[in-house]
Amino acid sequence: MGNKxxxxxxxxxxxxxxxxxxxxxxxxxxxxxDRKNHHVxxxxxxxxxxxxxxxxxxxxxxxxxxxYAKNIEVILGEVTxxxxxxxxxxxxxxxELTFDYLIVAAGARHAYFGHDEWEVSAPGLKTIEDAVEIxxxxxxxxxxxxxxxxxRGKTEDLNFVVVGGGPTGVELAGAIADIARQAMxxxxxxxxxxxxxxxxxxxxxxxxxxxxKELSESAKSQLEDLGVEVRLDSFxxxxxxxxxxxxxxxxxxxxxxxxxxxxxxxxGRQLGVETDKAGRIFxxxxxxxxxxxxxxxxxxxxxxxxxxxxxxxxxxxxxxxMGTATAKNILADIDGRExxxxxxxxxxTMATIGRxxxxxxxxxxxxxxxxxxxxxxxxxxxxxxxxxxxxIVLAEWFWAYLTRERSARLITGDADELRNALTFISGPEAxxxxxxxSPKKANARVST
Amino acid sequence: MGNKxxxxxxxxxxxxxxxxxxxxxxxxxxxxxDRKNHHVxxxxxxxxxxxxxxxxxxxxxxxxxxxYAKNIEVILGEVTxxxxxxxxxxxxxxxELTFDYLIVAAGARHAYFGHDEWEVSAPGLKTIEDAVEIxxxxxxxxxxxxxxxxxRGKTEDLNFVVVGGGPTGVELAGAIADIARQAMxxxxxxxxxxxxxxxxxxxxxxxxxxxxKELSESAKSQLEDLGVEVRLDSFxxxxxxxxxxxxxxxxxxxxxxxxxxxxxxxxGRQLGVETDKAGRIFxxxxxxxxxxxxxxxxxxxxxxxxxxxxxxxxxxxxxxxMGTATAKNILADIDGRExxxxxxxxxxTMATIGRxxxxxxxxxxxxxxxxxxxxxxxxxxxxxxxxxxxxIVLAEWFWAYLTRERSARLITGDADELRNALTFISGPEAxxxxxxxSPKKANARVST
Numbered sequence: 017m018g019n020k021x022x023x024x025x026x027x028x029x030x031x032x033x034x035x036x037x038x039x040x041x042x043x044x045x046x047x048x049x050d051r052k053n054h055h056v057x058x059x060x061x062x063x064x065x066x067x068x069x070x071x072x073x074x075x076x077x078x079x080x081x082x083x084y085a086k087n088i089e090v091i092l093g094e095v096t097x098x099x100x101x102x103x104x105x106x107x108x109x110x111x112e113l114t115f116d117y118l119i120v121a122a123g124a125r126h127a128y129f130g131h132d133e134w135e136v137s138a139p140g141l142k143t144i145e146d147a148v149e150i151x152x153x154x155x156x157x158x159x160x161x162x163x164x165x166x167x168r169g170k171t172e173d174l175n176f177v178v179v180g181g182g183p184t185g186v187e188l189a190g191a192i193a194d195i196a197r198q199a200m201x202x203x204x205x206x207x208x209x210x211x212x213x214x215x216x217x218x219x220x221x222x223x224x225x226x227x228x229k230e231l232s233e234s235a236k237s238q239l240e241d242l243g244v245e246v247r248l249d250s251f252x253x254x255x256x257x258x259x260x261x262x263x264x265x266x267x268x269x270x271x272x273x274x275x276x277x278x279x280x281x282x283x284g285r286q287l288g289v290e291t292d293k294a295g296r297i298f299x300x301x302x303x304x305x306x307x308x309x310x311x312x313x314x315x316x317x318x319x320x321x322x323x324x325x326x327x328x329x330x331x332x333x334x335x336x337x338m339g340t341a342t343a344k345n346i347l348a349d350i351d352g353r354e355x356x357x358x359x360x361x362x363x364x365t366m367a368t369i370g371r372x373x374x375x376x377x378x379x380x381x382x383x384x385x386x387x388x389x390x391x392x393x394x395x396x397x398x399x400x401x402x403x404x405x406x407x408i409v410l411a412e413w414f415w416a417y418l419t420r421e422r423s424a425r426l427i428t429g430d431a432d433e434l435r436n437a438l439t440f441i442s443g444p445e446a447x448x449x450x451x452x453x454s455p456k457k458a459n460a461r462v463s464t
Numbered sequence: 465m466g467n468k469x470x471x472x473x474x475x476x477x478x479x480x481x482x483x484x485x486x487x488x489x490x491x492x493x494x495x496x497x498d499r500k501n502h503h504v505x506x507x508x509x510x511x512x513x514x515x516x517x518x519x520x521x522x523x524x525x526x527x528x529x530x531x532y533a534k535n536i537e538v539i540l541g542e543v544t545x546x547x548x549x550x551x552x553x554x555x556x557x558x559x560e561l562t563f564d565y566l567i568v569a570a571g572a573r574h575a576y577f578g579h580d581e582w583e584v585s586a587p588g589l590k591t592i593e594d595a596v597e598i599x600x601x602x603x604x605x606x607x608x609x610x611x612x613x614x615x616r617g618k619t620e621d622l623n624f625v626v627v628g629g630g631p632t633g634v635e636l637a638g639a640i641a642d643i644a645r646q647a648m649x650x651x652x653x654x655x656x657x658x659x660x661x662x663x664x665x666x667x668x669x670x671x672x673x674x675x676x677k678e679l680s681e682s683a684k685s686q687l688e689d690l691g692v693e694v695r696l697d698s699f700x701x702x703x704x705x706x707x708x709x710x711x712x713x714x715x716x717x718x719x720x721x722x723x724x725x726x727x728x729x730x731x732g733r734q735l736g737v738e739t740d741k742a743g744r745i746f747x748x749x750x751x752x753x754x755x756x757x758x759x760x761x762x763x764x765x766x767x768x769x770x771x772x773x774x775x776x777x778x779x780x781x782x783x784x785x786m787g788t789a790t791a792k793n794i795l796a797d798i799d800g801r802e803x804x805x806x807x808x809x810x811x812x813t814m815a816t817i818g819r820x821x822x823x824x825x826x827x828x829x830x831x832x833x834x835x836x837x838x839x840x841x842x843x844x845x846x847x848x849x850x851x852x853x854x855x856i857v858l859a860e861w862f863w864a865y866l867t868r869e870r871s872a873r874l875i876t877g878d879a880d881e882l883r884n885a886l887t888f889i890s891g892p893e894a895x896x897x898x899x900x901x902s903p904k905k906a907n908a909r910v911s912t
Contacts, residue, residue, distance in 0.1 A: 047614075053607055053875045070520035077873045079651040089614055089653055092607040092875075111615045144874065159501055159540040166495075166537055167559045203527040205537055425525045426592065427501045427540075 020045045020087075021350055024105050024115040026095050026283070028055050028078040030332040031121035031315030034339030040085035042347055047113055049105070051094045053077050056144055059332060059396060062184060064147035065273075066191035067155065067199075067425040071144045095122070097286045100308055117310050117346050120284065120297075121339065124316035124330065126180075127277030127294065134255040138272040141184055148429075150273055154192060155427045157270040158200055158209060165206035174212035175269040177260055179252045180276025181218030181225070183367045186235060188273055189216040190370035193242040199425070214244045215269075217262055219251040219276070224367050224375065226329060231375040234384040238373040278330060280317045287311065292319050301357035303342055312345075314338035320358065328360045337361065368392045468493045468535075469798055472553050472563040474543050474731070476503050476526040478780045479569035479763030482787030488533035490795055495561055497553070499542045501525050504592060507780060507844060510632060512595035513721075514639035515603065515647075515873040519592045543570070545734045548756055565758050565794050568732065568745075569787065572764035572778065574628075575725030575742065582703040586720040589632055596877075598721055602640060603875045605718040606648055606657060613654035622660035623717040625708055627700045628724025629666030629673070631815045634683060636721055637664040638818035641690040647873070662692045663717075665710055667699040667724070672815050672823065674777060679823040682832040686821040726778060728765045735759065740767050749805035751790055760793075762786035768806065776808045785809065816840045 021044045025032045028050035039046050054075040063069040079090040094108040098120075104112040126140035139149050157174060165171045174196075178189040196212040216223070216239065222232035223239070223246060236246050247262070254261035259268050280295035289305045291297050296319035297305060303312045303320070315335035320328050328334050337360060345355040364378030366388060374388035383391060469492045473480045476498035487494050502523040511517040527538040542556040546568075552560040574588035587597050605622060613619045622644075626637040644660040664671070664687065670680035671687070671694060684694050695710070702709035707716050728743035737753045739745050744767035745753060751760045751768070763783035768776050776782050785808060793803040812826030814836060822837035824830075831839060 053603065053873070070518035072518035072874055075874050077651065080873065083651040091611045091614055092604075093611060107615075109615075113615075145877065155501065156540075163539045163541060166539055167555075167557075167561075203525065203531040425501070425528065426520055426523050429593065 021116040021346070022114060023047070023117045023119065023346060024049065024113050025119045025121060026050075026105065027121035027123060027281075027315070028052070028090070029058070029121060029123045029315060029335065031123075031335035031339040032119065033078065033081065034336040035119050035121065035314070035343045036082055036085070036088055036339075038340045038343030039088070039346070040082065041087060043350060044087060044117075044346065046085070046088040048078065048082070048088060048090045049093050049095055049107065049113070050078055050090070051092070052143070053079070053092055054144070055081060058142070061141055061144075061147050062187040062191055064144065065141055065150040065154070065188060066195055067151055068191070071148065075144055095283055097283075098311075100287065100311060103310070115310075117349075118312065119339075119342055120287065120311070120313045120317060121315045121335070122281035122283050122317060124278050124280045124294070124296075126274050127279035128274070129277060131255070134274070137257045138179060138255050138260070138274040140274045141188065150188075150271075152427050152429055153271045154195070155425060158196075158204065158207075158212075159427070161207050161270075162204050163206075171207055174207075174209070175267075175271075176212060176214045177267065177269040177272045178214070178216045179260065179272065179274050181216055181220070181223035181246070181248075182275060183224065185216060185218070185273075185275035186223055186239065187368055188275060189214050189244045189246075190239055190242050190368075190373065193239075193244045194370050197243055210243075215267075216244055216246050217250040217252050217260070218246070218248050221248050223248070226365065227367070227375060227377060228382055231377065231382055231384065235367065235369055235375050238369045238375075238385065242370045242373065278316070284313065284317050287313070294319075302345055302355050303338055303358050312342045314342055322360050329365075331365070333363060334360055366392045366395070469564040469794070470495070470562060471565045471567065471794060472497065472561050473567045473569060474498075474553065475569035475571060475729075475763070476500070476538070477506070477569060477571045477763060477783065479571075479783035479787040480567065481526070481529065482784040483567050483569065483762070483791045484530055484533070484536055484787075486788045486791030487536070487794070488530065489535060491798060492535060492565075492794065494533070494536040496526065496530070496536060496538045497541050497543055497555065497561070498526055498538070499540070500591070501527070501540050502592070503529060506590070509589055509592075509595050510635040510639055512592065513589055513598040513602070513636065514643055515599055516639070519596065523592055543731055545731075548735065548759060551758070563758075565797075566760065567787075567790055568735065568759070568761045568765060569763045569783070570729035570731050570765060572726050572728045572742070572744075574722050575727035576722065577725060579703070582722070585705045586627060586703050586708070586722040588722045589636065598636075598719075600875050600877055601719045602643070603873055606644075606652065606655075606660075607875070609655050609718075610652050611654075619655055622655075622657070623715075623719075624660060624662045625715065625717040625720045626662070626664045627708065627720065627722050629664055629668070629671035629694070629696075630723060631672065633664060633666070633721075633723035634671055634687065635816055636723060637662050637692045637694075638687055638690050638816075638821065641687075641692045642818050645691055658691075663715070664692055664694050665698040665700050665708070666694070666696050669696050671696070674813065675815070675823060675825060676830055679825065679830055679832065683815065683817055683823050686817045686823075686833065690818045690821065726764070732761065732765050735761070742767075750793055750803050751786055751806050760790045762790055770808050777813075779813070781811060782808055814840045814843070 023044050023046045025035055025048040028048055033055055036046060036048050055078050057074040060074045064071055082088050082090055095105055096108055097106040104114050106112055125142050128134045139146055141147060161174050176192050178185045193214040196209045200209040224232050224235050239246050250262045252260050252262055259266050260272055278294045284291060284295055284297050287305055289297055296317055297313045299313050299318045299320050303314055305311050305313055315338055316330045322328055341358045348355050366374060366376035368374040372386045372389050374392045376383040376388040376391050471492050471494045473483055473496040476496055481503055484494060484496050503526050505522040508522045512519055512522060530536050530538055543553055544556055545554040552562050554560055573590050576582045587594055589595060609622050624640050626633045641662040644657045648657040672680050672683050687694050698710045700708050700710055707714050708720055726742045732739060732743055732745050735753055737745055744765055745761045747761050747766045747768050751762055753759050753761055763786055764778045770776055789806045796803050814822060814824035816822040820834045820837050822840045823832050824836040824839050
């Protein structure tokens, strides 16, 4: 330790982790703090939510990833504040970490347009816990419908709603439709799961709005091929357990998933500098905050423009590039070299929609369908953290592709979690089922 | 449906599932009810608790396993009672299932000798949720120790306690010692995880008491080779958060796992017939209950003697054999053939202790160490439900064997679950850390 510069990294997502990797075994002392013990490969989180992969297959302990770095200590903890003048980070237990350089990379969540109370009814998808909660609700909805149909001879429609037509919303809607039409169809006998409705609501006039218009259109028709109903120009203005309001219309649904809006980690506001409405910090060209050349904010927490005037998108390659650039600038400082300003290199973007369905913009090409999907598959396996996960995930996918099976179809959770999930699987009719499920569960139902 | 005999099976464990398989596509209508949507391969649950396998790798949806059986309906639900005269099963939502034949196979949990309040401090290992809770505590204990050592420069001993020297206790103790000495050692920097103490307390004078004495002795020394301290004739008489009482001595520990005692599912008492102290029902030679030739109780819920006078052990092969035998007797009734009485065939028993460490009694042979372990490995992969799991688990094991890696090292859970887990990782010294972790968490601590 001694007189080496001390770097504190807050967050072990793509930004923080790539910064740490670029500082590994260099002449700095690094502490990485995260609330979780694991890094999540977020681009595949929707596959956990839809029962294709297990949590352990897309998440790896951060200290495992960085175990080769003798100069990096990883600790589990929640950062509660900063003292930018005294150069300290405060942890949940009151302990302080001092820094010469600080990298804040605590990410973002989905935003509810000021209505955080919608979250219980319409969970987002940012963490392993979110994914397991969504999986629980989706699978429970099928189970309850089957039970209802078998015991009472009544078949109710199953309605799944996804709010937001960005990559997460499109992937989720496609995967839920695929489950209902393929993997589940063979196993349920009292209901026909293929009749489940999956509706994707998007406020703007196209899905995947960051792609070229023709690709958005292709994505929409690929979604429709999978059986998803895509409703554009449809802004969700209210959410209650078992229903969403679109325009003046209340729409009944069994499960709602939220995949729109961005809210940067609230920890950013503790830095005392200007943020945009989503809580992202306006950073300088070298990703530092105004007035503090030693404090960097990167990834989804940073608001910065490309040379084109477009904002740098909130995607994992941008976060990785920011992490690496920041580490290099810190090492440049130490070596007495000049810093570089950050330049985002867009290596192409892609979005998957379902089995053999995707769109991609790479190397100036616009790809659709099978070829885009192969690109997506290859790149995602390639970037999965660690050889072991690559190996297992490849095996899982190969199996899933051959058999159309969904292997991780577990409803898990303690009594409270199950009760909570049941609480929100409820249209006006389904609410009646809930009362019957058990008095305990009915009591827990949020009154609408 | 019509006038085919109606069979209701309660529970989708080894007993219920094997009964269902033997009734698949026969001239009966079958309903299988389980509280969970998945069958768990319990012999490998300890590998989920110790982060080798993911939950999805040892659990499969019951309706998936039975999807080929046109005459079997699987429903998610909790059985709350029976009316043996009216031949109905009551479900949590008040609905009733009528039966001509009833197979009760709801299994058992560990028992706390009348002290159920110990369970929160010392969880047992029977469900996926149990396994994830134990994994959470074990991994959090390492994380908290690392953090404490890094932030405060103090290193406390880590103490893991396993209560009960049966197969589950031996497997858990061996696997925790193995994690601490191998997979974790490379990743932690402020603490030396190899110094973690793992103590196995067994009330009798040997571990794995159902095996030949020389194999018990071998198992003990194989455990000691892994670094487990085995304390025989040590009866745990009290448990509080962060400590267990053995004789007159209170022993501090960070994590306690309970692996002793048997309590049959309480639903058994609703049948209104005689049970033993563990709640197991004394069944007739054909596994029916006295006075009701159409009601069978099988698996861990049944108390029955072998011809030798020894009780049929509460192991998965016995449950499977009972399931199959019961199904055959029901079909015999329908065909007008005579029933057979149940005869348990002991095909040999084995217990694993760790990597290349096991004992086995098979084909009249007594095997120890590597050869016994190969037997165990082969048989467990062979019996894992479904080809897909076999394939993935084999890949995981091969990887784990080559690299000594533990891949599923995730601490997951919502805020409540993490707080709860933290609450119990607490010796007298560690309790202080807990107060520091966050006021919320400290408030949740159970007063001792």
